[in-house]
Amino acid sequence: MDWASVAGIALALGGLLAGQLLEGGHLGSLVQPAAFIIVGVGTVGAVLLQSGMPDFVRGVRMARSVFVLPADTSAALELQVTTWSALARREGLLSLERYLDGVKEPFKAKGLRMLIDGIDPFKLKDILEAELDSYERRERLAIKVWDAAGGYAPTVGIIGAVLGLIHVMENLANPAQLGSGIAVAFVATIYGVGLANLVFLPIANKLKSLLAHEVAQREMLIAAFFGIALGDNPRVIQERMSAHRH
Structure with a gap:
């Protein structure tokens, strides 16, 4: 688990909620289902229109x-390939076939197979x-899903604010309806800008x-692989x- 990412999103959202309390507001006033539906569904729809379903699904899965800390396998990979190069130089490229079944990564397996061939x-x-x-x-197209969400969410939030103000104007004769309309107007903007800058764009940059x-x-x-194929010295x-690792 990448605890820095978990702490980052917790601090970002926690700071927003703490600021609301310190200003004397209530957390319940930030819970507006109508505003959330406008921003959430509107942003997802815009991103789907831009990216298409395959890239959208892959981006969400990414x-x-x-939040999962990737293992640094560079040193182990360097040791493994150095072993392969020493064996290939000593016994020939065909000797690497004994390692092929143990390689699970498709890219590495493909390179090793071409060496053997x-x-x-x-x-x-x-x-x-x-x-x-x-x-x-392909990966960058999937990551663009989050970049696009970060771009569209604030604009959809503004649309939600305008819709809320329209609701307010339609109910000027009924003061009891004004509060909810104004709340949707302002909270929709908070949802759009907050999600974009505290969630969507940071995720895109991390990816x-x-x-x-x-x-x-x-x-x-x-x-x-190129060096092994040329017969370079393992060192x-x-x-x-x-040099690539550093």
Whole structure:
């Protein structure tokens, strides 16, 4: 569990609620179902229209990784690939076949399979780089779901505020109805701006950081596979991977 992310969202929302109490307000006044429906449903609809269902679903699923601390496998990966390079240099590329069944990550398994098959080093590098570009492009489209939500939510909040004011104007002759209309108007704006800046945009930026880390690891793998295919010294391959890691 990434406790920094949990603490961050708790502090952000807690600070908002604490400020409301310190100003003498009631927490119940921030609970407006109508405003929440306007902002929530409106934002989801706008994001779906922009992104499409596949990217939307993938983006929502990616949010889980914001609160799960990713394991730093760079050192273990470096050791594993260094072992492969030493074996390949000593016994040939076919000797790596014994490791293939134990590799679960599709990208790593594909690179190892191409090494065993004796693919030309430059073709191997081109294929893996193209696959990495495709992977990064797909992931960025999913992350844009949260960027888009952060952009649309404040605007939808303003729409909710206008709707609330329309409700107020329609009930000027009935003072008892004015309070709820004004509450929806202001709370809808708070929901839109608050969700965008305290939830949606931070999640998007965290996912971008995690993606950058994953892309760096895959670039490190590509450099290692290329070196093994060329028959480079294992120490050279290790140094090249260390440079990518740092």
